[in-house]
Amino acid sequence: xxxxxxxxxxxxxxxxxxxxxxxxxxxxxxxxxxxxxxxxxxxxxxxxxxxxxxxxxxxxxxxxxxxxxxxxxxxxxxxxxxxxxxxxxxxxxxxxxxxxxxxxxxxxxxxxxxxxxxxxxxxxxxxxxxxxxxxxxxxxxxxxxxxxxxxxxxxxxxxxxxxxxxxxxxxxxxxxxxxxxxxxxxxxxxxxxxxxxxxxxxxxxxxxxxxxxxxxxxxxxxxxxxxxxxxxxxxxxxxxxxxxxxxxxxxxxxxxxxxxxxxxxxxxxxxxxxxxxxxxxxxxxxxxxxxxxxxxxxxxxxxxxxxxxxxxxxxxxxxxxxxxxxxxxxxxxxxxxxxxxxxxxxxxxxxxxxxxxxxxxxxxxxxxxxxxxxxxxxxxxxxxxxxxxxxxxxxxxxxxxxxxxxxxxxxxxxxxxxxxxxxxxxxxxxxxxxxxxxxxxxx
Amino acid sequence: xxxxxxxxxxxxxxxxxxxxxxxxxxxxxxxxxxxxxxxxxxxxxxxxxxxxxxxxxxxxxxxxxxxxxxxxxxxxxxxxxxxxxxxxxxxxxxxxxxxxxxxxxxxxxxxxxxxxxxxxxxxxxxxxxxxxxxxxxxxxxxxxxxxxxxxxxxxxxxxxxxxxxxxxxxxxxxxxxxxxxxxxxxxxxxxxxxxxxxxxxxxxxxxxxxxxxxxxxxxxxxxxxxxxxxxxxxxxxxxxxxxxxxxxxxxxxxxxxxxxxxxxxxxxxxxxxxxxxxxxxxxxxxxxxxxxxxxxxxxxxxxxxxxxxxxxxxxxxxxxxxxxxxxxxxxxxxxxxxxxxxxxxxxxxxxxxxxxxxxxxxxxxxxxxxxxxxxxxxxxxxxxxxxxxxxxxxxxxxxxxxxxxxxxxxxxxxxxxxxxxxxxxxxxxxxxxxxxxxxxxxx
Numbered sequence: 001x002x003x004x005x006x007x008x009x010x011x012x013x014x015x016x017x018x019x020x021x022x023x024x025x026x027x028x029x030x031x032x033x034x035x036x037x038x039x040x041x042x043x044x045x046x047x048x049x050x051x052x053x054x055x056x057x058x059x060x061x062x063x064x065x066x067x068x069x070x071x072x073x074x075x076x077x078x079x080x081x082x083x084x085x086x087x088x089x090x091x092x093x094x095x096x097x098x099x100x101x102x103x104x105x106x107x108x109x110x111x112x113x114x115x116x117x118x119x120x121x122x123x124x125x126x127x128x129x130x131x132x133x134x135x136x137x138x139x140x141x142x143x144x145x146x147x148x149x150x151x152x153x154x155x156x157x158x159x160x161x162x163x164x165x166x167x168x169x170x171x172x173x174x175x176x177x178x179x180x181x182x183x184x185x186x187x188x189x190x191x192x193x194x195x196x197x198x199x200x201x202x203x204x205x206x207x208x209x210x211x212x213x214x215x216x217x218x219x220x221x222x223x224x225x226x227x228x229x230x231x232x233x234x235x236x237x238x239x240x241x242x243x244x245x246x247x248x249x250x251x252x253x254x255x256x257x258x259x260x261x262x263x264x265x266x267x268x269x270x271x272x273x274x275x276x277x278x279x280x281x282x283x284x285x286x287x288x289x290x291x292x293x294x295x296x297x298x299x300x301x302x303x304x305x306x307x308x309x310x311x312x313x314x315x316x317x318x319x320x321x322x323x324x325x326x327x328x329x330x331x332x333x334x335x336x337x338x339x340x341x342x343x344x345x346x347x348x349x350x351x352x353x354x355x356x357x358x359x360x361x362x363x364x365x366x367x368x369x370x371x372x373x374x375x376x377x378x379x380x381x382x383x384x385x386x387x388x389x390x391x392x393x394x395x396x397x398x399x400x401x402x403x404x405x406x407x408x409x410x411x412x413x414x415x416x417x418x419x420x421x422x423x424x425x426x427x428x429x430x431x432x433x434x435x436x437x438x439x440x441x442x443x
Numbered sequence: 444x445x446x447x448x449x450x451x452x453x454x455x456x457x458x459x460x461x462x463x464x465x466x467x468x469x470x471x472x473x474x475x476x477x478x479x480x481x482x483x484x485x486x487x488x489x490x491x492x493x494x495x496x497x498x499x500x501x502x503x504x505x506x507x508x509x510x511x512x513x514x515x516x517x518x519x520x521x522x523x524x525x526x527x528x529x530x531x532x533x534x535x536x537x538x539x540x541x542x543x544x545x546x547x548x549x550x551x552x553x554x555x556x557x558x559x560x561x562x563x564x565x566x567x568x569x570x571x572x573x574x575x576x577x578x579x580x581x582x583x584x585x586x587x588x589x590x591x592x593x594x595x596x597x598x599x600x601x602x603x604x605x606x607x608x609x610x611x612x613x614x615x616x617x618x619x620x621x622x623x624x625x626x627x628x629x630x631x632x633x634x635x636x637x638x639x640x641x642x643x644x645x646x647x648x649x650x651x652x653x654x655x656x657x658x659x660x661x662x663x664x665x666x667x668x669x670x671x672x673x674x675x676x677x678x679x680x681x682x683x684x685x686x687x688x689x690x691x692x693x694x695x696x697x698x699x700x701x702x703x704x705x706x707x708x709x710x711x712x713x714x715x716x717x718x719x720x721x722x723x724x725x726x727x728x729x730x731x732x733x734x735x736x737x738x739x740x741x742x743x744x745x746x747x748x749x750x751x752x753x754x755x756x757x758x759x760x761x762x763x764x765x766x767x768x769x770x771x772x773x774x775x776x777x778x779x780x781x782x783x784x785x786x787x788x789x790x791x792x793x794x795x796x797x798x799x800x801x802x803x804x805x806x807x808x809x810x811x812x813x814x815x816x817x818x819x820x821x822x823x824x825x826x827x828x829x830x831x832x833x834x835x836x837x838x839x840x841x842x843x844x845x846x847x848x849x850x851x852x853x854x855x856x857x858x859x860x861x862x863x864x865x866x867x868x869x870x871x872x873x874x875x876x877x878x879x880x881x882x883x884x885x886x
Contacts, residue, residue, distance in 0.1 A: 184646060186646070186747070188745050188747075190745075195710050195711070196708045196709050196710045197708065197709020197710070198709065200708055201830065202730075202732045202734060202758055202760065203627060203629070203760060203828075203829045203830030203831055204725065204828075204829045204830055205704075205707075205708055205725060205829065206725065206730040206732045206758075206760050206829060207715045207716065207724035207725050207728055207729075207730040207760070207829070208704050208708070208713055208714075208715050208721040208724045208725050209704070209708050209710040209713055209714060209715070210710070210712075210714040211732055211733055213663070213733035213734075213735070213736050213755075214663060214664075214666070214667065214732070214733050216660070216736075217659070217660040217661075217663035217664045217733065217736065217755075218660075218663075218664040218667075220656070220657060220660035220661075220664075221657075221660045221661040221663075221664035221665075222664075223657070224657065224661075261648075261651050261652070264648075265639040265640065265643055265648055265651070265652050266639050266640020266641065267638050267639045267640070267652040267653070267785060267786075268638070268785065268786065268787060269653075269784060269785045270651055270652055270785065271651075271652060271653040271783070271784045271785030272650045272651050272652070273650065278651040281650035281651045282647065282648060282649065282650050282651050285650055286650075287645075287649040287650040289645045289649045289654055289657070289747075289749060290654055290656035290657050290660065290738070290739065290750075291645060291656075291739050291740055291745065291746060291747055291748055291749075291750075292656070292738065292739035292740035292741045292742075292746070292748075292750070293656050293659075293660065293736065293737065293738055293739060293741070293753070294736065294737040294738075294741040295733070295735065295736050295737075296733065296734050296735030296736060296756070297734055297735035297756060298735045298736070298737040298754065298756075299735075302631050302633075302734065302756060302758065302793055302794070303734060303735070303756075304629070304631075304732075304734055304758045305734055305735075306732060306734075307733075307734075307735070310736070311741065312656075312660075313739070313740060313741075313745060313746075315645055315649075315745065315747045317645065317646060317649050317650070340714070341712060341714045342710060342711065342712045342713065342714030343710075343711070344711060350745055351745065385646075385647075386646045386647045386648065386649060386650070387644065387646030387647055388646055
C-alpha cells in the first residue's frame, strides 16, 4: 500500500460523525490530526474553535504577486446506520475491487485529502507551491455548516482569494473528468388552503362549499401548462437561455442520456419542459415542484369528510438570472390569483438561495479544464448541477470568488449510505489533479 | 313528570353503548327491558339473538286486510367521551330548559320510544291499532348494523310490510314537521399515482420526470369544470332533474338558506354547481369530493423531494337515477384518461350504495304529511337528505318497501357529542305522530 493510501486510512479511521454528540471527541481529534498532517506536509496550520466543531486553516507562505487559491473540504462524515448493511466495518477501511470502502471515503475525506497530499507532494518535489494556497476544512458540513458563513465573515480578509476549488460533487461517469460551473438556486414556500371552520360531512354538505383539498389540487395544477412549462406569469423573464456549446456538449456527456435518467429514477417515462433534454431540464431550466401535499383522511379505509384545510409544500429550482425574491413575489401573486372561490390560501415563504454560474471558459475555468485533462488523460466535460450548494453562494457573497467544482464522486459511491466507497484511481487522480490545478492556476 | 317521561328516563338509564364490550350486558339488559315494555303495552314481543346484539320484534295481532306497517329504531347509543364536557351525567337523565339531557335522548331512544308509547296509548284508548304493526329494534346501529341485513333476509316473510317509518333523522327547524323522501347514494374509490421507483432529490431530478403529487393534483383538478360542475363524461346522464314543486318548497324551507349554510359550515363563501341553491346542491345534485389526499413530505420544515407516489380518496354522492356501478366505470375511465404522461394511476373502487327516492305524494307520503300536520299543528316540509342511510336501501331491497323518514332531531341535539338532548315537546309530538300516522295509514 502506498504511503498516500496509508495516510487516507488513518484519516478514515476517525468516526467523525458531526451529528452524533457521542462522537464529538472523535470529530475534534480528527481536526487535530489534520493540523498535524498539514504541518507535516510543510504547511502552517491553525485550529479555529467555533461554537460547534473546529475549522482548520492550513496554508503555505503567501508571497505577494502570486494567485491566491482557496481549497475547501470537510472532515466530518454522515452516520453509519444501518450498520448491518455494511460489508466491512465503516471505520476500518479496506481495499476490495480497486475501491476503498469506508464511511467518508468519497464524502469528503478521500477527495479533500487528495488535495492536501497533492499540495504536500508538490512542496516535497519543488520546495513550494506555485500559488498562495489556503486550505479551509470544516467539521460541520453534514449538519448544514451552521458556523461556516459567520467564520467566513469574521476571517474574510485572511481568506481573501482569487478562486476557490472544491471536490465534493460528482463525475458524470468513471474516468470522465468533470468540471461543474453552475448550480440551480431555490426558493420554497408552503401553502394552507382553508375553507369550512371544521371538517364537514361530505353527504350533508358536499356540493355546497368548496372542498379545500380540491382547491389545493386546482392551485397545484395551475403551476404548469400541458406542455410541462411553469405557468406562473413572468417566471421565465430572467432565464438565461442555454448556450449552443452547452447543448452540444451535454448531448455527448456520458451518464445523462434519457436512458440513464430512466434507469436512475425508475420512472416509467421522462417528462418535462418541451424542447429540452433531461440534462438540460435538470441543469439549466427552472422548475416548480410539489415536495409534499396533504389534506383530509389519508388512513386506511374511508372517511367521508370535506377537510377544513389542505396544504402543499413547493420548491422552485432557479437558474441564472432568476432572483429568488422576485420569483417568490410572482409565485405568491400566482397562488393568490389562482385560488378558487370559497376558500382562502395562505402562502408562507421558506428558505431560498440564488442560482450559481461561473464562466468555465474564463482563466480559472480554463486552468481547471487543463488540470482535469492532464490528471485523467481525458477530455473534461463541463456541466452544471441541478441541486444547490449553499457554501458556494457564501463563498461568492462573502469572499467574492468563484468556485471550481472538481467532482471526483461516482454515482455508485454510496455516500450517506452503507458501503460508501472511493476508487483508488480517483484518489490518485485527485492527488495529480491538485498538483496540476495549482500549476495551471500559477501560470 | 308524566308517565311517558318516566318510562323514557328508565330507557335512557341503560348505558347501552354497543361499541364498548364492557357494556355488553347493559345492551342486552336494555333489549330485555324493551321486550317487557312492549308486552306491558299490549304487544307481543320476542328477543332474537344475532351474532351481535339482539333484535327485538314487537307487534300487535296481525289481521288480514289491514295495512302492514314496520317501524324501525335502535336502542344502542354512542360512547360518552369526553365525559368531563357533559353538564349532567349522560345516563342520569335530567330535564332543563324544556329538554331531556342524556346520551340517546334524541339518537335514538327518545324518538323510538315515542313511537312505542304512541302505539301503546292507542291500544289503551282503542283496544287495538288501525294497522298490522311490527316494531323492529336493533342494538347495533352505532356500529354499522353488521347483522341487520342478514336478519332481514332471514325473516323477510315475517317482516313483510307495505311501508316503513323511521324517526332517526332531522327536522329542518324547531316546530317544523319534516318528511324526508330522498337520500343520496354513494360510490367511493382511492387512487395511487406512481412515478419514480423511490423519492427523488428535487434538485438532481426536478424537471426531468413527472412529479406524482403534481400529477395527482392535475387528476383531482380535472374532476370539476370552472363552474363547479363535475367534468366526468356521462356523469349527469341519468340525473333526474329537480321538480318545480321541490325547488319552490325548498326555497321556503327554514334552516337551509345560504346564510344558514354559511353559519353551519363556517365557510367564507358557498360555492357549487351553477344554477342551484345550497339545499338543491346537497339534496338533489351529485358531487365529486376529495375526502383525503397526500404525497411527499407533510411534516415541519422542508424536504426537497419528488415523491414516488401520491394518493387521493374520492367519494361521489349520487342522486336518482344514477347507478353507482355505472358511475364508477365512468370515474375510472376519466381518471385513467386524465392521468398525465410519465406516471401511472391505479384506481381501487370502494363501497357504494344506491340513491334513495320515494314519492312523497303517494298514499303513504300523503298519510305521513297528514300525520305530521296533525301532530305538530303546522304545515310539513318535504325534503331530501344529502347523506346516505344504508338500512333504508336494505329495507327497499330485502323487504320491498319504501321508508318514511319522520325526523324529530334538532340540529343542536348534540347527537354523538356531549350534552345530547331532546326537547320534551318533540318527545310528546312523537307520541302524537305515531298515533296520527297509524291512523292515517289505516285509512
